[in-house]
Amino acid sequence: MTATQDGPPDGMGYLGPAGTFTEEALRRLDPEAAATAWAAPTVQATLEALRAGTLSAALVPFESSVEGSVSATLDELIRGEPLVITGEVHVEVQFALMVRPGTSLADVRRIATHPMAQAQTRDWVARELPGAEVIPESSTARAAVLVAAEVYDAAIAAPLAAERHELEILVDGIADRPGAVTRFIRLARPGPVPAPTGTDLTTVVAYLRHNHAGALLDLLNQFAMRGVDLVRLESRPTGEALGQYCFAIEALGHLSEPRMADALTGLRRVCADVRFLGSYPRAHGSPTRVPDVASARAYQDAQGWVEGLSWS
Numbered sequence: 001m002t003a004t005q006d007g008p009p010d011g012m013g014y015l016g017p018a019g020t021f022t023e024e025a026l027r028r029l030d031p032e033a034a035a036t037a038w039a040a041p042t043v044q045a046t047l048e049a050l051r052a053g054t055l056s057a058a059l060v061p062f063e064s065s066v067e068g069s070v071s072a073t074l075d076e077l078i079r080g081e082p083l084v085i086t087g088e089v090h091v092e093v094q095f096a097l098m099v100r101p102g103t104s105l106a107d108v109r110r111i112a113t114h115p116m117a118q119a120q121t122r123d124w125v126a127r128e129l130p131g132a133e134v135i136p137e138s139s140t141a142r143a144a145v146l147v148a149a150e151v152y153d154a155a156i157a158a159p160l161a162a163e164r165h166e167l168e169i170l171v172d173g174i175a176d177r178p179g180a181v182t183r184f185i186r187l188a189r190p191g192p193v194p195a196p197t198g199t200d201l202t203t204v205v206a207y208l209r210h211n212h213a214g215a216l217l218d219l220l221n222q223f224a225m226r227g228v229d230l231v232r233l234e235s236r237p238t239g240e241a242l243g244q245y246c247f248a249i250e251a252l253g254h255l256s257e258p259r260m261a262d263a264l265t266g267l268r269r270v271c272a273d274v275r276f277l278g279s280y281p282r283a284h285g286s287p288t289r290v291p292d293v294a295s296a297r298a299y300q301d302a303q304g305w306v307e308g309l310s311w312s
Contacts, residue, residue, distance in 0.1 A: 019161035085278035112143035227294025258299035
């Protein structure tokens with residue numbers, strides 16, 4: 001089964017269409033799976049197929065260093081049937097202006113791209129093509145397809161899209177912020193947690209029990225008092241009522257570490273609910289430094305002391 005077939009296979013899926021940064025990310029994470037993976041039309045379709053069991057895993061964008069969270073992915077993880085993150089990959093975003101062979105820069109009047117790509121190349125377009133109209137499309141790859149079909153003059157997309165659709169890269173490296181990175185996550189249905197590596201990340205969603213003064217502080221203290229470093233905290237509406245929010249939290253460490261397990265126990269105690277989204281290896285990063293007072297040995301010694309107490 002090829003990556004462009006209409007239906008999901010019994011294997012890997014990713015947010016399509018083919019030629020996007022998500023396909024590039026999958027090629028890096030799992031080249032063998034990429035050869036036969038299903039290119040899904042939307043994040044929702046990708047995760048629905050995974051939940052239904054017609055996919056064994058899925059790769060979707062999760063966070064951009066420029067634009068922040070990918071809300072479609074985060075909201076699916078917050079509200080849908082539970083899924084877990086089993087891995088991640090980071091891709092440096094390199095946008096290119098691509099055209100049909102024979103097209104010059106002076107010929108470009110209508111440019112198609114995804115709104116996120118437009119936001120990251122706005123200054124370049126204004127400077128180099130001030131008279132061009134930029135038209136939003138559902139994906140950068142679709143923009144490339146429509147350029148090949150002579151609907152638009154040019155597309156702003158990943159260089160892979162030019163290869164896929166027989167276009168010519170007119171100008172490469174047009175991002176306004178060189179070095180921008182998009183983070184992609186591999187998702188699966190709940191199962192065994194990947195073994196700790198020492199460079200792990202744990203992701204959860206916490207739902208407040210009551211919205212009161214200090215409620216967020218109660219949540220954050222569960223990690224701070226146990227020496228767990230938070231690297232990301234984001235509020236999102238629960239979708240149940242106006243003013244009701246939950247918090248997506250990412251912390252350095254693994255579920256198997258006593259300090260992390262203890263922090264999650266405390267979090268579950270003070271929250272109405274906690275959704276565990278996984279402990280998994282970070283794509284990059286040095287080993288996590290754990291304070292001496294939060295080490296596994298410190299927890300073991302403290303537990304031994306409590307067990308040795310006697311009130312008789």
